[in-house]
Amino acid sequence: MKLMTLNTHSLVEPDYASKTRKFAQVIQKELPDIVALQEVNQSQSASVLPDVMLPGYVRCIGFDRQIRSDNYAMILAEILRGMDCYYYWTWISAKTGYGKYDEGMALLTRKPIERIRQHLISRTDDYENWKTRKMLGVQVQGCPDWFFTVHMGWWNDEEEPFRGQWDSMEEFFRSYRKKDSTIWLMGDFNSPDNVKGQGYELVCNSGWQDSWKAAETKDEGFTVEKEIDGWRDSDTGKAEQKTDRMRLDYIFSSEKRKILTSEVICNGKKYPVVSDHCGVMITTGQKMPDKQN
Template identity: 90%
Template sequence: MKLMTLNTHSLVEPDYESKTRKFAQVIKQELPDVVALQEVNQSQNASALPDVMLPGYVRCSGFDRPIRSDNHAMILAEILRGMDCYYYWTWISAKTGYGKYDEGMALLTRKPIEIVREHRISRTDDYENWKTRKMLGVQISGCEDWFFTVHMGWWNDEEEPFKGQWDSMEKIFRSYEKEDFAIWLMGDFNSPDNVRNQGYDLVTESGWQDSFKAAETKDEGFTVEKEIDGWRDSDTGKTEQKTGRMRLDYIFSSKKREILTSEVICNGKKYPVVSDHCGVMITTK
């Protein structure tokens, strides 16, 4: 099985159309089984499309916002179909981003999506508050594992601290746990792995396996190599960015799994840069 995650920056990213096509080429080349995406946007004033016009789309139960004509996940799926590369996909939004976007997350899967669920992990549920956070998960045909995409807040945030969001997630995941399947948690955790006693340590000390650490073959692992949105304006970011490159994007599993490889992608070395984050791709048995 091959898993991939990327904070896309989507419609905010300069040279958006070209970079989206380049990322589609990466997916076609690698054929990941599940792709987890964060910061997946659509313009709030773009025209709405009925679900029946969206090949491969599976709506999350209870999510009632329409898919609009510039939805990043939809556009990516369309480009892939044009390459004879077919993915099922789902998307939710959690908040208003940059004052004009429905901002959320998406999952693309090679096998049919059987179940889709969303969960709020922030204390706030205010759609106009950019600190509102959700996670999105799927089960796919022929696999009992769950695959979640998530975009976490910062450790030192006074209103929405990382620990509060993680505690919410742990409570939610207790209702999923079984002996025979794993939960895969993929995304942007806004927590450098070299900062002790904060987000990264909380996750790993809670029993989650870091696929990068477990991988038999891996690279340096850095997913951010320059100043980025959010970190630029936060006290934590101003401090941590001085340390240079960071690992902020992870693929964790709730159970120990054999990880064959872990690679940073879209970093200019392995595939072109397509976002302000690099992606992560792993292979596992």
Template identity: 65%
Template sequence: MYYEWTWISAKTGYGKYDEGMALLSKKPIARVQQFLTSKTDDYENWKTRRILGIQPEGSSDWFFTVHMGWWNDEEEPFVDQWKCIQETLKDSKYREGTIWLMGDFNSQDDVRGEGYDLVLKSGWKDTYLLAEEKDDGITVAEEIDGWREADGRSKAAKNEKRLDYIFCNTQEEVRTSNVICNGKNAPVVSDHYGVMITV
């Protein structure tokens, strides 16, 4: 199979990895956008956050890959990054079709009054909730970096959780939502599992 793809570098991870964002598309990519969502724009600072988006040829939809900070981070809180995304995506060039936000939101769906609730209150739809057929949705099965001492909630850090989502800004008909690369549905390739939907 052949894909078109685009990639941007965002930060240095663990002092040695060139961490970035990538998107692959079966359709030719017509337009690409990327923007900073964190206050810091330092390649050496692991809290630097960017998002990357594509519009495939012949489509009015935009697809963005997202990596958010934590809710209670004093330097780079989730809420500030979310405001940046909301403001940027108000631009009319993104509003012709559906906007899809996909990735690691670092927010548990079962914790009230934080990132997940903020996204839903902002009018976005969780495709997992829209799906006619779905599995358990768990995208992190064990203790991982960043969640070992997350907000002092050591119990929450060790529990299975849903941190990775596909959100859309319109009411879509989602047939299936499945977690992939979790050892049950394809081999594990990361400490976060993938999410795949059929629309």
């Protein structure tokens, strides 16, 4: 089974249309079973598209915002279809981003989506507050595992600290932990693994497996190699501990699983740069099952 995650930076990214096509080419070549995306935007001023005009789209129950004509996930899925590469997809937004976008997250799946869940992880549920955070998860046909995409806040944020969001997630996941299934948690955690006593250690100490650490074959793992939005001192009002090169993007599993490879992608070495983050792709020792047990 192959899993991929990327903070896309989406419509904010310079030359995003060209970079979206390049990312679609990566997906077409690698054919991941699940693609988890963060910072997936659409312009609030763009025209609305009815769901019936969106091949492969599955709406999350309880999410009522309409897909608009420049939605990044929709365009990515559309480009892939033009390459004869078909993915199902779902999307939610959590907040207004940069004053003009519906900003959220998406999941693309090779198998049909059977179940979708969203969950508010921040204290605030104010759509106009940029610190509002949600996560999105799916279960696909024939597989008992759950796959979630998440974009978390910072450890030192006084209003929306990482610990509070993680506690909310852990409470939510209690009902999803099953003996014969795994929760895969993918995304931008805004928490470097080289800073002691903060978010990364909290996740690992909560019993989650870092796929990069567990991988039999892996690279250096760095997913950010320059200063980015959210990591300037002015973004949080308080400087975070950081280095020039950081691991901020992870794929965690609720159970220990065999991980064959973990690779950073879209870093200019393995595939072109398409965002201010690099992506992560792992190959596990299990196959996507044909049917549930």
